[in-house]
Each structure stands twice: as structure tokens, then as C-alpha cells.
Amino acid sequence: MADTSVAHDTHAHDHQDDATTNWEGGDKVPFKASYGKLMMWYFLLSDAFTFAGFLIAYGALRFSTPTWPEADFVFASFPFVNAHWPLIFVTFMTFVLIFSSVTMVRAVQEGHRENRNGVVFWMFLTILGGATFLGSQAYEWTTLIVKENMTVSVNPFGRHIADGVYLNEDGSVAKNEDGTPKAFAKGDNYLLHKHGNEFDVPLVRYEDENGRDLPAKRAEFGPKAFGALFFFITGFHGFHVFSGVLFLTIIMINAASGLYAARRNGYEMVEKIGLYWHFVDLVWVFVFLVFYLL
Amino acid sequence: MAGHQSYEEQKALVFRGLMLLGAITIIEVVVALLAKGHLVHGIRFTEGFGHYLYMLLMVGFSLYKAYFIIFYFMHMAYEVRGLMLSVLLPTTLLIWAIIAFFQEGSSWGARRELIREKDKAEDVVKPNTGNQPQGYLLPSVDWPQKG
Numbered sequence: 050m051a052d053t054s055v056a057h058d059t060h061a062h063d064h065q066d067d068a069t070t071n072w073e074g075g076d077k078v079p080f081k082a083s084y085g086k087l088m089m090w091y092f093l094l095s096d097a098f099t100f101a102g103f104l105i106a107y108g109a110l111r112f113s114t115p116t117w118p119e120a121d122f123v124f125a126s127f128p129f130v131n132a133h134w135p136l137i138f139v140t141f142m143t144f145v146l147i148f149s150s151v152t153m154v155r156a157v158q159e160g161h162r163e164n165r166n167g168v169v170f171w172m173f174l175t176i177l178g179g180a181t182f183l184g185s186q187a188y189e190w191t192t193l194i195v196k197e198n199m200t201v202s203v204n205p206f207g208r209h210i211a212d213g214v215y216l217n218e219d220g221s222v223a224k225n226e227d228g229t230p231k232a233f234a235k236g237d238n239y240l241l242h243k244h245g246n247e248f249d250v251p252l253v254r255y256e257d258e259n260g261r262d263l264p265a266k267r268a269e270f271g272p273k274a275f276g277a278l279f280f281f282i283t284g285f286h287g288f289h290v291f292s293g294v295l296f297l298t299i300i301m302i303n304a305a306s307g308l309y310a311a312r313r314n315g316y317e318m319v320e321k322i323g324l325y326w327h328f329v330d331l332v333w334v335f336v337f338l339v340f341y342l343l
Numbered sequence: 344m345a346g347h348q349s350y351e352e353q354k355a356l357v358f359r360g361l362m363l364l365g366a367i368t369i370i371e372v373v374v375a376l377l378a379k380g381h382l383v384h385g386i387r388f389t390e391g392f393g394h395y396l397y398m399l400l401m402v403g404f405s406l407y408k409a410y411f412i413i414f415y416f417m418h419m420a421y422e423v424r425g426l427m428l429s430v431l432l433p434t435t436l437l438i439w440a441i442i443a444f445f446q447e448g449s450s451w452g453a454r455r456e457l458i459r460e461k462d463k464a465e466d467v468v469k470p471n472t473g474n475q476p477q478g479y480l481l482p483s484v485d486w487p488q489k490g
Contacts, residue, residue, distance in 0.1 A: 079425075080422065080423045080425050080426035080429070081422075081423050081426075082422065082423070082426055087426065090426065090430050091430070093430075094430050094433060094434070097434060098433075098434075098437075101434075101437050101440065102440075105437075105440055105441055105444045105445075106444070108441070108444065108445055108448065109444040109445060109447055109448030109451075110448060111448065112445050112448030112449045112451075112452055113448045113449070113450075113451035113452040113455065114452060114455070115452065115455075115456075119379070121375070121376070121379045121381065135376060135379070135381055136372055136375060136376065137372075140368065140369075140372045143368050144365065144368065147361065147364045147365060147368065148361070150364075150412070150416055151357055151360060151361045153416075154357050154360070154416050155354075155357060158350070158353050158354070158357070162350065236389070323417075324417055327412055327413075327416045327417045328417075330412060330416075331409055331412045331413065334405050334408045334409055334412070335405060335409070337405075338401055338402065338405040341375075342371060342372075342375050342401045342405075343398055343401060
């Protein structure tokens with residue numbers, strides 16, 4: 050790897066010495082960690098509780114309704130492809146975050162070796178990864194808002210609560226092109242489309258448990274909380290990614306300017322933003338689990 | 344600090360992490376698509392025991408990913424034990440939060456059903472004829488006459 054003039058003598062450098070300079074009140078160093086690093090850990094712990102609160106709220110609301118939109122139906126679009134590819138795009142987004150996490154680890158390692166060029170190079174790749182993730186999320190949100198008309202208070206993604214058939218506006222059974230009735234099964238997903246400014250909500254006729262026809266009714270919108278939960282939770286995560294990209298950029302510029310090299314503490318600032326960045330990836334593991342896998 | 348390892352070992356760990364996290368993610372997605380019936384026609388695990396097994400598997404994989412990120416990417420494995428415990432132990436409170444709120448959520452669901460049943464039930468309250476105590480939801484009984 051790229052070599053620098055200061056790289057050789059730094060292995061003898063003891064990080065605990067730096068840590069003592071950051072704490073007030075004597076030579077004691079709690080947990081042998083610097084003040085900044087320890088506080089970053091505790092901030093991340095508190096942030097973990099915030100995210101956990103959001104995700105648990107999602108779970109509680111999901112448990113409280115008879116149906117819930119199915120992820121592989123809702124999240125199935127892919128840029129430039131007019132196809133139904135369930136979960137493929139979010140898998141791509143997950144990989145982007147994994148890669149940017151890996152490049153971040155490399156940046157921290159080069160920092161420990163006091164290799165300025167290495168730090169800047171790997172941080173730059175990390176920033177690229179973060180920006181790619183934000184762009185992907187922008188695509189995902191745009192599709193949901195513009196194409197599929199989901200908002201924080203309107204959720205057009207529903208699921209049928211029982212077997213039944215679609216009806217025409219005159220009450221007769223709607224037919225497929227081959228003449229068979231347009232039937233659906235319990236649990237089938239549907240998306241209500243907009244016609245101009247109004248939603249085009251089809252008439253349906255459900256069957257009761259014994260297979261008898263129930264009176265015709267309009268299909269219903271999906272659980273209302275879904276849109277708000279999706280936009281607020283992925284938005285909160287996206288905001289973390291956005292702030293992470295900002296801080297990474299500032300710290301990369303500082304590193305390039307030689308500010309951290311002058312401190313001679315193994316680029317500890319890079320290590321601290323690294324902790325934050327891995328945490329963003331960590332939260333995504335659970336957002337991915339809760340929204341897309343379960 | 345990863346001071347215990349040589350530079351080559353550190354780089355190897357990064358590569359291993361990339362492979363591990365990538366492989367688990369791919370397995371997760373493949374299993375998810377299989378379980379939801381997208382891969383093999385006629386096979387799906389959306390109900391009953393298979394569904395529970397599927398969810399357990401997904402949670403397990405995610406927890407393992409979280410463990411790997413915290414302990415190796417965030418270097419928790421090389422920190423002092425006290426630091427690790429002070430950060431990780433408080434998260435066990437979430438176990439209770441999950442149990443309590445999911446139970447509460449199920450209860451909201453049950454009540455929603457109850458209200459639906461009530462809406463269906465016929466209104467058995469008789470109209471007020473004048474000499475009965477005022478009250479909307481009192482059952483219709485023969486009240487003693489005044490005077």
C-alpha cells in the first residue's frame with residue numbers, strides 16, 4: 050500500500066496515551082477508550098433505541114390489523130426495467146451499504162497506519178457508496194409516491210380478506226379475457242390505481258366461511274399506517290445516511306489537509322465516524338428484515 | 344483497536360466480512376423469495392409452522408449480521424469487556440419491549456374484531472318511553488314505576 054514518511058514509527062505509538070489527554074480529572078481512562086469514542090458508542094446506543102422504538106411500533110401496528118401489504122408485492126420495481134422483480138432492488142441497496150461499510154473499515158485501518166492517501170481513497174469510496182444508496186432510496190420513494198400514489202396517510206396497497214370475485218359497475222361478475230370470472234383468493238395483494246385525481250376502487254364480492262356470497266362492496270384501502278411507517282422509518286434511516294455522507298466528506302477533507310496527521314493519534318476521528326457509518330449499516334440490517342423480509 | 348493483528352490479517356478480515364455479509368444477504372433473499380412462492384411453483388411457507396420457521400431463520404440471520412458488524416467492523420471484540428457490556432446489556436431491555444408491544448398490538452387487533460362483531464349485532468336497546476332512567480346502553484328491563 051501507499052507508504053508515507055510517518056508510517057513506520059507509529060506502531061510503537063500507544064493509543065492509550067492519546068486517550069488520557071481527552072479526559073479531564075486525572076489519569077484515569079474509563080474502559081481504556083478515548084472520551085470521543087466512548088461517547089460515540091453511547092450516542093449509537095441511544096440511537097439504537099430510537100430505531101427500535103420505530104420498528105417495534107411497526108410491529109405492534111402490523112399485529113393489530115387483519116391484513117398487511119406484502120413486501121414482495123409492494124417493493125418490486127427496478128430502474129429502467131418494466132418488470133415485477135420482487136426484492137431485487139432493495140437487495141442491491143443492501144449490497145451498496147455492505148460495500149461502503151467494508152471500504153470504511155479499510156479507511157480506519159489505513160488511519161491506524163497513518164497513511165493519509167489510503168484514508169482519503171477509502172473514505173472517498175465510502176462516500177460514493179453512501180451517495181449511491183441515497184440515490185437508490187430516492188428512486189424507491191419516487192416510484193411509491195408518483196407511480197403508486199402512496200403517501201403518509203393513503204395506502205393503496207391492500208390484501209383481500211377472503212376469497213371472492215371482482216364485479217363490474219353494474220354488479221355483474223367481471224370476466225378475464227378468456228371468459229373466466231375475475232376471481233381472487235384470500236391474501237391476494239392488490240394496488241388501487243388513480244384515475245385522474247380520484248382512486249378507481251373496484252367493486253368486489255367476498256364469500257363467507259361457508260362459501261356463500263356476501264353483499265357487493267368496494268375494495269378497501271390497505272392499512273393506513275403502512276405509508277407513514279414506511280416513509281418515516283426509511284426516511285429516518287436515509288437521514289442518517291445523508292448526515293453520514295456530510296460528516297464523511299468533512300472528515301475526508303480534513304484528513305486530506307493533514308489535520309489528523311498532525312494529531313498523530315491514528316486518525317481517531319476517522320475511527321469515530323467509522324463507528325457511526327457501521328451503525329447506519331447495522332440499522333439497515335433490521336430495516337431490511339422488518340420491511341422487506343418478514 | 345485492532346493492534347493485535349498484523350496488517351495482512353486485518354485486510355483478510357475485511358475480505359472475510361464482505362464475503363460473509365454478502366453471502367448471508369443472498370441466502371436471506373433467496374429463502375424469502377422461495378418462502379413467498381416466487382421461485383418454485385406450488386411451494387410457499389406463508390402459513391403455519393413453515394412460516395414460523397422462516398421468520399425465525401430471518402431473525403437469526405439478521406442477528407448474526409448485526410453481531411459480525413458490531414464485533415468485527417466496529418471492533419467491539421477488541422474493546423475492554425466493560426465497554427462492551429455497558430453498550431450491549433441495555434439493549435436487552437428491547438426483549439421486553441418487543442414482547443409487550445407485540446402483545447398489545449395483537450390486543451388492538453382483537454378489539455377491532457370485537458367492535459366489528461358489535462356493529463353487526465342488532466340494536467336491542469328499546470327506545471326511551473319517558474318513565475325509565477335516562478341512559479343509552481342500559482339493558483331493557485322493567486323498571487319500577489315512580490309514585
